[in-house]
Amino acid sequence: MDQAHGRRKSRHIGSIDSLLAGSNQLGSTAAHHKSPSYRMPRTPKEEFSQVAALPFRIKDGRIEVLLVTSRETRRWLIPKGWPMKGKKPYKAAEQEAAEEAGVKGEIKQEPLGFYDYWKRRSKHFDLCRVEVYPLEVSKQLESWREKGQRQTQWFEVEEAAHQVLEPALAELIRSLPARV
Template sequence: MDQHTPPATQFGALPFRETRGGEVEFLLITSRGSGQWIIPKGKPIPDLTPQETAAREAFEEAGILGEVDPHPIGRFAYVKDQGQPTAQFIPAVEVFALRVTQQLTLWPEMGQRSMVWLTPEQALHAIEIESLRKIVRRFANRFPKAR
């Protein structure tokens, strides 16, 4: 890809689970470059739909499996590897909700990132990308106890 060709849309998963008390929690991971708290995401994967790509990225980056919603819940843009000489603007990450049903003990990128389950309030505090915070806030409001 030359410097005049914009990067393609990426696909991301917003991993969530409901607690026994009916509250929602989100799984966030750190990016490998900047270490900021984000969601699993990546470039399109041939022969996979956007939501399947999002689910695959969640498996590879965080070791989670689940039910992915086929309809996107939002889009955000970000600067990849911010502050690095190779930083690039990613114009869009299409986000799909992923209800986590299984958390694995081994996965492809294990040990390359940190990850944590957070309440909506904690997640909103941890996420630096404002447009991603808006998606998390809007999605959390679907759960009565998150309001």
């Protein structure tokens, strides 16, 4: 395990073409194309692990979720990052929310759940499992570490679920009202 980034070693299996073809070995397609490759974990213990905060507030009796954009693709997601050495996972998620979204509040110590996504690298993708911790926002900062690098926006629960690409993350967002 790479302690600096909370990553576990994973196995390279080939290109997107071989993945979509159902192959778990390098296929002839991978040898001829320069498409990004994917790294699939052999076992759940080999996946890359991240932590995330699901920032929310209650406004006029309705729950709203704060989403941020990714720096590269500008798609909507929740603040997330690698586990931090010496910090409990929920504390690392809380720090990610402050750095990426400029919010502070009360974070739950137990995760709401998890979702998986493909992390884009320069020449391949890695499968990451993200543990999600609800964060009830009590303060929005005037400035924060990544303020100029990302957009932030409050959405009602269903709209936030529609904005994210990962179906499992959308379901976690939809499950929030029953859990707070």
